[in-house]
Amino acid sequence: MKVIAFKRDLQGTGASRRLRISGQTPGIVYGGTEAPVTISLDHNALYHALKKEVFHSSILDLEIDGVSQPVLLRDFQVHAYKQLVLHADFQRVLADKAIQMKVALHFANAEVSPAVKLHAATISHVLNEVEVSCLPGKLPEFITVDLSNIDVGHSVHLADLTLPEGVTVIAHGKNQTVATALVPPGHVSAEAAPAADAAPAAKKGKK
Template identity: 75%
Template sequence: MKVVAFKRELQGTGASRRLRISGQTPGIVYGGAEGPLNISLDHNALYHALKKEVFHSSILDLEIDGKTQQVLLRDFQMHAFKQLVLHADFQRVDANTKLHKKVALHFINADVSPAVKLHGATISHVMSELDVSCVAGDLPEFVNVDLANIDVGHSIHVSDLALPKGVTAITHGKKLTIATASVPAGHVSAEATAAAPAADAKPAAKGKK
C-alpha cells in the first residue's frame, strides 16, 4: 500500500491542532540510518486506511516529497470519542529488518469441525492477534487458525499453528490458548437428538385375546 505524506516543520500542541483543523494528521517516521522526521498526512485517507487489516501488518510505501521509503505502521492514537486520528508513528524498514509485530488471526473451517457438526458446540476465540518475530520481508498479512479438527472440550494453542516460513510466535514460554470448543448449557448435540426418538419409543401394547 502507498501512503503519501509531507514534511512537517512546525511542532507543538498548537501546530498539531491547526493541522487537524485543516484536515491533516501529524505523524513521525523513525528508524534506519536517518533521524526521526515529522510528517503530516491527509486525515481522511489515513482514517480509511486504518480500517484495512493489511495496513496494520504490511510493509507500506511511504512517499515524502517524491521519494519513497518502506515503513511499518507502529502506533496510532484515536480521539476518545470522535472519529479522529490524532497521531501516527511509522518505522523505516527493509526486507532484512528484524522486528516484532502483531498480526491478525483468521479462523477457518469451524463449520466442518466435529465440535460444531456433531455437537453444536460454540468455538470461542481467546485471541484475535498473535505477536510474531521475523524479518520484514517475511511478515505475513495474517495467520490462519484451522479449526477443522477441534472437538468439544479441546483447545487450539499457539504451538498447533502452521506458521509461515521464517515466522516465530512470541509466547514468553507460555502455552497460549487461541480457541476453545464447548457446548452451551442446555444444548443437545445432533447425536443425542438422533438417538432420543429410539430411546423414547415404547413397545406397542399387545391386543387382548
C-alpha cells in the same frame, strides 16, 4: 499499501492544532539508520486506511516529498469521541533485520469440524491476533487458524498454528489457547439425540 506524507518543520501543540484544522494529521517516522522526521498526512486518507486490517500488519510504502521508504505503523491516537486521528507513528524497517509485529488471526473451517457438525458446539475465539517475529519480507498479512479437526472440549493452542516459512510466534513461554469448542447449555449433540430417544422406548417395552 502506499502512504503519502510531507515533512513538517513547525512543531508543538499550536502547530499540530492548525494542521488538524487544515485537514492534516501530524506524525513521525523513526528507526533505521536515519534521524526521526516529523511529517503530516492527509487526514481523510489516513482515517480510511486505519479501517483496513492490512494497514496495521503490512510493510507500508511511505513516500515523503517524493522519496519512498518501507515502514510499519507502530502507533496512532484518535480523539475520544470525534472521528479524528490525532497523531500517527511509523517505524522504518531494514530488509535484513527481523521485526516484531502483531498479525491478525483468520479462523477457517469451523462449520465442518466435529464440534459443530456433530455437537452443535460454539467455537470461541480466545485470541484475535498474535505477535510474530520475522524478516520484513516474510511478514504475513494474517495467519489462518484451521478449525476443521476441533472437537467438543478441545482447544487450538499457539503451538498448533501452521506458520509461514520464516515466521515464529512470540509466546513469552506460554502456549496460549487460540480457540476452544463448547456445547451451549440446552443443546443436544447429534450423537446424544438417538440415545435419548431410545431410552423411553426401552422402558415401554419392559412394561
